[in-house]
Amino acid sequence: MAVLECKALTKNYGHTAALDGVDFAIEPGRIVGLLGPNGSGKTTLIKLANGLLTPTGGEILVCGMAPGKETHALVSYLPERTSIPTWMTTTQLLDFYQDFYADFRRDAAEEMLAHLNIPARQHIKQMSKGTREKVQLIVTMSRAAKLYLLDEPIGGVDPATRDYILSTIIGNYDPEAAVVISTHLISDVEKVLDDVIFINQGRVMLQSSVDQIREEKGMSVDELFREVFKC
């Protein structure tokens, strides 16, 4: 069964259509890039999958269910902006996640934090922006979820941090789960992805595997994106 499925999904903000008849399905074991220019509907789609927004029309299903209490337990979400409580220490954050999520793998989180030499008693607010993003990614990926929704996980961090984030995503790969990464930094994530979905002005323009694009077009996804979305 598809982990995430959209059927004629539409979302309007007033008279503006943010999503307009979106159809696709993501199977378990896939790492999928949700790619599109700014304002194309990427974040709207992720918020709908999380139940933070409700569809105007059509359907969005997580493991066959409409977003709600059951799907919250299956979805691990990394919002675009760092949202972990900054007054907590690292340990308190782990306690918090453990309380909240039955699928939280505390040992995995502790191992990753130790690997980065992040002290257990340091407060989140004392950390640099890059470190905070790493910590939030670590707790997000430490859940044994069925669907990971990562909204711009590599935006605004240095290249070394970017590499760390991507290798953490690869290192936590689970054939039973799907990962959706929304980004416009395509050249950086391309090698990590199975499939890409191009969206523009709320519509799906292309859904394909990375190697199929490279094989058929003789160019990278990044180059194709630049061609398709040329200003």
Place this chain on the structure above:
Amino acid sequence: MKWQFSNDAPIYTQLIEQIKVGIVVGAFPPGERLPSVRDLATEAGVNPNTMQRALAELERDGLVFSQRTAGRFVTEDKTMIEKAKRGLAERHIKTFLAAMLRLGYQPEDIVTLLRQETSEEESANGGSGM
């Protein structure tokens, strides 16, 4: 091992090529166990399914083989590795020849130039030994 990818070819074919090079130069020695798919994928910074696909292809060619629970191993067949080496060399030569022909060199000029270049390199290497 250093992994590098170009934009114009599928990632899995580039992985196949680079693992072959690793086997030929002994970074992955004959008969040795290969790292797990996940570890190789993490090291190369690529999708695990793509790495899996590359390894499956190498397995089909016989350069690596699976042992049910123990993982994947490099072949011990030296002639097979020698053949892979030759295949890689032929690819490099074809690319080189195509570029030289485009520059307008005739095959015999190319051979002469290559002789000069390799003998210069030899004497340069000999000189550095002093």
